[in-house]
Amino acid sequence: MSNIFKITCPRCKKIFDAGSAFNAHIESTKKEEAKKAEKEAEKKFKSQLESKDKEIEKIRKEEAKKAEKEAEKKFKSQLESKDKEIEKIRKEEEEKAKIGAAKDLEKKYLKKIQEKDEALEKSKKAQEITEKRLSERTKEMNEIMENRKVELQGEIQEERLQDYLKKLFPEDDIEEIKKGAKGGDCIQTINYKGKQNVAKIYFESKDTKTFNEQWANKLLKDMKAKGISNGIIVVSPSCMPPDLDQQKSYVERHGNVITIIPLLKPIIHAIVNRVRSILIMKSRENKDHEIPEIMKKCWQNLNSPKFMLPLREMVSEIKIMQDHLEKDRTSFDLSISRKEKTIKNIKQGLHDMVTSFITNVDRDIFPPNILIAQDKNKKLNDRLD
Numbered sequence: 001m002s003n004i005f006k007i008t009c010p011r012c013k014k015i016f017d018a019g020s021a022f023n024a025h026i027e028s029t030k031k032e033e034a035k036k037a038e039k040e041a042e043k044k045f046k047s048q049l050e051s052k053d054k055e056i057e058k059i060r061k062e063e064a065k066k067a068e069k070e071a072e073k074k075f076k077s078q079l080e081s082k083d084k085e086i087e088k089i090r091k092e093e094e095e096k097a098k099i100g101a102a103k104d105l106e107k108k109y110l111k112k113i114q115e116k117d118e119a120l121e122k123s124k125k126a127q128e129i130t131e132k133r134l135s136e137r138t139k140e141m142n143e144i145m146e147n148r149k150v151e152l153q154g155e156i157q158e159e160r161l162q163d164y165l166k167k168l169f170p171e172d173d174i175e176e177i178k179k180g181a182k183g184g185d186c187i188q189t190i191n192y193k194g195k196q197n198v199a200k201i202y203f204e205s206k207d208t209k210t211f212n213e214q215w216a217n218k219l220l221k222d223m224k225a226k227g228i229s230n231g232i233i234v235v236s237p238s239c240m241p242p243d244l245d246q247q248k249s250y251v252e253r254h255g256n257v258i259t260i261i262p263l264l265k266p267i268i269h270a271i272v273n274r275v276r277s278i279l280i281m282k283s284r285e286n287k288d289h290e291i292p293e294i295m296k297k298c299w300q301n302l303n304s305p306k307f308m309l310p311l312r313e314m315v316s317e318i319k320i321m322q323d324h325l326e327k328d329r330t331s332f333d334l335s336i337s338r339k340e341k342t343i344k345n346i347k348q349g350l351h352d353m354v355t356s357f358i359t360n361v362d363r364d365i366f367p368p369n370i371l372i373a374q375d376k377n378k379k380l381n382d383r384l385d
Contacts, residue, residue: 161205161234161263162186168269169276184222184231188272192280199279201272202231205263211241216253216260217316223257224310230257230275237262254316 008015011029165174165188173189184204192198202223206215219231240262241251249267251260261271 161203161268164265164268165203165272168272172276184219187226187228188276190276190279192283198283199230199276200226200228201275201279202226202228203234204231205234206239207236207263208239209236211235211239211260213241216258219258220254220316230279231259232272232275233258233260234263234268235260237264 006015009029162174162176162185165172165186169188169190171191173191175187175189177185177187184202186203188201188203189196190198190200202219204215204219204222206212215233219233223229223231241260244251249262249264250271252258253260259271259275261267
């Protein structure tokens with residue numbers, strides 16, 4: 001046993017015999033070295049892992065901080081955006097509130113204005129109605145006053161005429177026709193040398209600015225209704241008919257049975273006295289002539305108003321109809337002349353149109369009989385040119 005080779009391990013100082021023990025020791029040492037190396041590697045790896053973990057944690061923390069900052073920044077931006085949006089909404093709401101308040105105020109103001117306008121319109125309309133009624137009333141009053149003035153002037157003229165007739169012919173009866181009754185103004189019944197109702201004169205007075213020919217026609221009808229053969233129309237001096245003869249100072253109508261005179265005393269005196277004298281003379285002639293009774297009746301009838309006045313009226317109507325016929329004839333002749341002139345102008349226009357084509361375009365463009373009119377039987381009529 002003492003001859004066995006001994007080996008001391010330089011590391012652990014353990015003594016081994018040469019041979020298997022050494023190999024086993026080496027193997028064990030390797031394993032331990034391997035384990036130690038493994039532990040060292042593990043420790044180093046763990047250290048590296050820890051270092052990596054720290055680095056990762058650091059990075060994670062940094063990323064987290066960065067993410068937090070980004071999130072904070074984003075959230076802050078969102079908050080600012082929200083704040084801006086809220087501010088915008090608030091401003092919009094305030095603006096809407098202001099607009100709403102303004103609109104409400106405007107509506108109230110407009111309503112007040114409308115109420116004032118309506119009140120003003122009603123007041124204006126009431127004033128217009130009042131003014132219109134006042135104007136109409138004033139117009140009515142003016143018309144009434146004017147009519148009353150005219151009536152008063154007419155009454156004054158009538159009374160002046162009646163008073164003057166009574167003064168001129170005291171033996172005659174001057175009968176006033178009542179106001180509103182149909183007819184003229186007064187009737188003068190002639191009384192001569194104790195004889196009553198020898199004849200009558202019908203008077204009509206007018207106080208206007210313009211003469212109307214219908215007055216004579218109306219007086220003739222009134223005379224016919226009363227059976228009076230003579231009438232006199234008394235008018236204002238400025239209202240005499242246009243055919244007045246200045247030397248005679250009177251105008252006669254309907255075969256001299258109606259005389260038109262101005263309201264001038266000397267002329268009234270002269271004309272009424274003249275008509276009165278003629279009527280008295282006719283009455284005396286009719287009574288003085290001794291003629292057969294039948295002839296006397298015929299003569300009286302021929303000279304009576306009932307015969308003479310309708311005759312005068314018919315003659316007057318014939319004259320009026322002749323005037324109308326003459327006007328119609330003149331109008332017809334004028335119409336014919338205008339139509340002939342129109343036909344002549346149309347003919348000339350057609351001739352000029354066709355001639356312009358023949359001259360400027362082609363002579364054979366129209367048939368040779370283009371300007372020849374034909375009747376229903378296809379016969380040639382007069383050439384238009």
